Amino acid sequence: MEARRLKKGFTMDLAALDALVGRLPRRRIGFYPTPFHRLDNLSAAYGAGFFLKREDLAGPGTISGSKTRLAEFIIGQALEDGVTHLITQGVYLTNSGMQFAAACRAAGLTPILFLTRDEGRHGELAEYRGNLLLSKIMEVETHYLPTRGGAYWDTADEQQRIADAMAARKEELAGQGHKALIVPTGGAHPYGFVAHTLTFTEMIRQAEASGVRLDYLYHTAGTGTALPGLLAAKLVTGSPVVVRSIAICDYRPGNWINVEVVVDRVKHILKLLEVPVPADEVIRAEIDVDERFIGEDYAVPSPEGVAAIKELARSDGVFMGPVYTGKGFAGLLDHVRSGRVEPGRNVAFLHTGDTANLFEIPQVVGDVAGGR
Numbered sequence: 001m002e003a004r005r006l007k008k009g010f011t012m013d014l015a016a017l018d019a020l021v022g023r024l025p026r027r028r029i030g031f032y033p034t035p036f037h038r039l040d041n042l043s044a045a046y047g048a049g050f051f052l053k054r055e056d057l058a059g060p061g062t063i064s065g066s067k068t069r070l071a072e073f074i075i076g077q078a079l080e081d082g083v084t085h086l087i088t089q090g091v092y093l094t095n096s097g098m099q100f101a102a103a104c105r106a107a108g109l110t111p112i113l114f115l116t117r118d119e120g121r122h123g124e125l126a127e128y129r130g131n132l133l134l135s136k137i138m139e140v141e142t143h144y145l146p147t148r149g150g151a152y153w154d155t156a157d158e159q160q161r162i163a164d165a166m167a168a169r170k171e172e173l174a175g176q177g178h179k180a181l182i183v184p185t186g187g188a189h190p191y192g193f194v195a196h197t198l199t200f201t202e203m204i205r206q207a208e209a210s211g212v213r214l215d216y217l218y219h220t221a222g223t224g225t226a227l228p229g230l231l232a233a234k235l236v237t238g239s240p241v242v243v244r245s246i247a248i249c250d251y252r253p254g255n256w257i258n259v260e261v262v263v264d265r266v267k268h269i270l271k272l273l274e275v276p277v278p279a280d281e282v283i284r285a286e287i288d289v290d291e292r293f294i295g296e297d298y299a300v301p302s303p304e305g306v307a308a309i310k311e312l313a314r315s316d317g318v319f320m321g322p323v324y325t326g327k328g329f330a331g332l333l334d335h336v337r338s339g340r341v342e343p344g345r346n347v348a349f350l351h352t353g354d355t356a357n358l359f360e361i362p363q364v365v366g367d368v369a370g371g372r
């Protein structure tokens with residue numbers, strides 16, 4: 001089918017965007033649309049409308065997150081390409097690795113994980129908890145690499161060491177007649193960036209159906225896989241919803257993830273959909289990353305994050321996680337308290353998952369059980 005070509009400056013409606021995305025290879029694995037609902041008690045407490053878009057409930061298992069959508073598109077293309085094995089990497093507690101492993105199991109591909117662990121901070125691996133336990137239950141082939149520093153991205157030579165190890169395993173499989181696809185950390189593979197356009201269109205439809213006009217969409221930004229799709233959908237549909245990101249890692253220029261990388265990924269999505277690509281400044285103007293909630297380091301609990309997890313659980317019975325969503329939600333609460341989100345506005349938070357990390361070691365979770 002010929003793509004719908006649009007004149008410069010024109011936007012399309014939600015259905016037209018969904019139709020363009022619908023032409024791409026996709027292996028259905030999760031339960032979409034994910035739920036969208038109001039947080040009544042938090043809304044009453046702050047005098048604002050709080051809503052959640054529940055990517056944490058995406059499936060196929062009870063514990064999920066925002067990587068499952070990426071996996072549907074990456075695996076969809078991989079199956080067309082005759083791929084048999086999917087190799088990916090992350091910190092040992094990776095949400096992404098667990099979701100890719102589950103998606104592979106659902107789709108009949110063999111998952112392989114390369115996981116790093118900062119033994120200085122998190123100790124030697126002595127027991128299986130959280131996401132690692134779930135991957136263990138799925139009997140995932142797992143390679144462990146001890147690293148210095150909080151995360152694999154801390155030094156270039158460590159990044160290279162992991163890339164070399166994955167490439168070697170891929171070669172080995174090729175020698176045995178298999179075809180492996182290497183998916184970068186966090187699922188940041190070009191086949192997947194388009195996925196979260198659907199999160200945006202689903203959410204706008206769900207909000208409209210409940211008579212809600214959303215003013216803001218907040219989310220936790222890490223490897224930069226959700227944000228490009230959200231922004232692409234906003235730009236293509238001309239939506240007035242303001243997207244704001246709370247980062248859990250540094251977005252400084254020149255870093256492995258930064259604003260320019262996000263701009264490039266938005267352009268990649270628009271080109272893939274064969275719609276007009278605006279000037280870089282137009283895309284850049286939509287990116288708003290707050291880096292004040294990272295805390296001491298990646299996967300180290302922050303007092304604000306722990307407080308936000310407890311506050312939401314106590315008010316509305318919903319659980320965020322300590323590595324990503326607790327810190328992201330802390331950023332949102334700060335913006336509401338300080339007036340960056342004006343009183344009475346409607347704000348949605350994208351619950352990207354991370355709940356398995358509530359069952360991690362105390363050095364990761366922090367004192368969520370403390371207090372009353």
Ligand SMILES: *Cc1c(COP(=O)(O)O)cnc(C)c1O
Binds near residue numbers: 222
């Ligand atoms: C991966 C992840 C994120 C952030 O990743 P992006 O690639 O920036 O979208 C946020 N929250 C959770 C729970 C994650 O697993």
